[in-house]
Amino acid sequence: MTQQPRVVIVGAGPAGVRAAETLVAAGVRPVVLDENARWGGQIYRQPPANASFERSKQALYGFEARKADALHTTMATLLPHLDYRPDTLAWACGRGRLDTLHAGREIGVPFSHLIIASGATDRVLPVPGWTLPGVYTLGGAQVALKSQGCAIGRRVVLAGTGPLLYLVAYQYVKAGAQIAAVLDTSALSQQIAAAPKLARQPATLAKGLYYMGWLQARGVRIERDVKLAGIDGELHVRAIRWQASRRSADSETLACDAVGLGFGLRPETQLADLAGCRFRFDAQNRCWLPELDAAGRSSVPGIYLAGDGAGIAGADAAELAGRRTTLAVLDDLSIAHPRGANLPDVASLERRLQRIAIFRQGIETAFTPPADCASQWPDGMTVCRCEEVDAKTLRHCIRSGAASEINRLKALTRVGMGRCQGRMCGEAALALLSAETGKPLEAVGRLRSQPPVKPIPISPALYADGVAAIPEEARDE
């Protein structure tokens, strides 16, 4: 190599940490950019440091305590061998350079090879009343407990679908919080039908069944195959309403002061988009994902993806993919793969990833988000939280023929134009487009990312260092 490689990893969750571990073992010193204050990502999120948080890893992570601890310890031992930058937001990606923000200061981070391990957020589908204080994502409900020792309310209902529903309920009840009900929009029959594929990861399946059985044994109310109707309250959550869809059209109401809402996970792909990666529609993830080869290389030379940010597959797969993708980076750098007891080879990694991939198919069958929810949304329901755009506005625009594609819909109605840039409303807007036009999800467009990936403050510190003046020929009025 004529030039020193500069390998940068965005994200310090399971994928990012294992990528860093593999690089360091091969003699490379990567830069690791972490938006959070401490490594661990979401699932292995650590409480704030230096604040006397006392709970053991067992208490925080349950059955995953050993994995969490291993990941945390690995990163701790890696620290002297890499450039770890916490509280650092990578907000734009140009050719060979990331723009990052840390403590109000702007720092350009050049790279020759970039591993994007940006993880995921909850997949959010709106329910009438979902903007009320007291409604949080399922992941948010978990973070409140794990990272802050808080329940999101005194009387919590968890609603939506996905394995997280049962895990969070278990964690809450175990910690002494009150779960008034678990409302799963998926039917038990779906979960049973998925059993053969789920059995490919027997330990994971066993844990899921354990959580369900444990909750049932403690009399926690679990309703399946529900149709969520709305969340009621004036200034905050007071109750949640649903229909037990197959049995009757009657609506049920349950008093509560908090709702944890989630329908699985969605990958964070904005940086990959800004980096110029080509995307393809993935039916299983129900969204557009960066095109990747089997090793995690994107369509842009030098840009790689691993973990949930490349497609939802869970924490175990993220660790494996972080390793696997980094071996491809090493190949591309003509650097030998590191060998060692804790450093599996490509064949072993790919075998395990393949097993998990089949398991994931099972998860998607067991916990499919409700199919026709878009047509049920009342006109008055807010779809875009940031801009307060309701379903009626979107339907009107689509039905008038003015927009049949998401970026056009955004330009005309403002959906997705707010601070969250479509993270919370994108799924819903696409679902509405699909429902109203009759076109499948992959035919109604892909929401284009624009920098900054997250809002940045307009701050003098951002431009303090050597920012050039606007050239004469570009001085428009």
Next chain:
Amino acid sequence: MNKPLHYDVAIAGGGLVGASSALALAKAGLRVGLFERRFCGAQASGVNYGGVRCQGRPAEQMPLAMRARRVWDRLPELIGIDGEFVVSGHLRLARKESDLAALERWAQMAREHGLEAQLLGGETFRRRYPWLGTAAIGGSLCASDGHANPRLVSPAFARAARAAGADIREQTELSEISHDGTRFQLRAGELHFTSDWLINSAGAWANRIAASFGETVPMKPIYPNMWVTEPLPLFITHNLGVYGGGVYARQVARGNCVVGGGRGQGDGEYGQPSTDTTRAVMRDACALLPALRGALLIRTWSGVEGETPDSNPVIGASRAVPRLLHAFGFSGGGFLLAPGVGEVLADLVVHGSTATPLEAFAIDRFATVSTPSLHAL
């Protein structure tokens, strides 16, 4: 064998110029076919700054600008929506005394064209605009100027043109354009059309069409850099510009501040914002508007515009082919002008002439030698 569909006027390019031409011509009773390879108003017309501004234009643009400005007052009647057009006034700021002198000279010229601008400075200026940074010592206020939402206005013109009977064909790229001696022959994939007139309003890509008739223009693509803040309490009362350029800013009714300045980058097809430029403009914008400090910047973007060496558009008849009208190269100043250009082009088609002087916009003013068209006339 199917006869090709015939239009009186074919329009290549569905931006604001093309769409407003289509509307004006359809209302005059002509059969119009507009061809847009993507979506109407999605390119420069949809992503520009949104300034509706006569102030600051060179003398040769004034008659066209004044005419266009009158169309803006009739938006609801023409296109059914107001396009969020606000007559906020345009305040063109001076940073030094010589700027004020230049603004005064411009105001005198503008007065001759019927446009009023008021010079402000000193204590009056400071008291009136406490939210302006001290770098601005005064300015020229053109009260009849304003701003609007380009995302809404351009597609609305296309919709109105369709409602008036024009054939608006989106996602339809013209693959071949030629003249057979009598009429224009147009192909879009398998589809075949003919027309008596052709309007070349293909924006930053209009040179390709011009080239196919042997008359190119030294136009280059530019990528104006834009960004927008989160919604803020209303405090910027005018559309703002700075004499000598560099940064321009406006605040919409919902509170977001749209700030432009400098250049992004691009490949001629798509424009991308530049983070370096964004930072430079942040600095200049904070000097201009100290209240922006700490507010959140939530999005940056760019687009592709065609810039000519004299920053004037190309508008008017082809020198090579009869009944070919060009209207492109607006160099970043097309949003105000475009609805007026539509009327002017309709004049040329329907009446053969227009009262609005266009000599300064002639396609052959750049003294390039035009090569003969490959297609015999």
Next chain:
Amino acid sequence: MPGISYPPDSSDERGPQFVRIAELRRMPLTFVLDGRTVSALNGDTVLTAILTQQRQVRQSEFSGEPRAGFCLIGACQDCWVRSEDGTRLRACSTLLAEGMRIVTRGAAWDVNAGLAAGAASIISAASTTSPDGTAP
């Protein structure tokens, strides 16, 4: 609806949203919330500190409706608050510091904070529920 018993108003409306169920043995901190001095614990995020006191974090700039965050991981951007000196803070990803002065009511942005003295002609935000905010 018959049979539904909502938690009684007085304990509910002004009560906190978040409930501390673990990690209670942390060092106490005080901060100022909408002008009132209140307490929190070291290690709280600004969001936790606010929501263990009340049920809202901000008011929507369009409808004035209350919001209290949503995702807690810095994705939804629904928990931006400001401190009295005008600094914007994303509550869920900012640790509370002793003495912070947080504003959750009225305009999320104080134009005056960035200006020189004498900003008399600022138009205040279209907030229907807040009597304070910038002078017209």
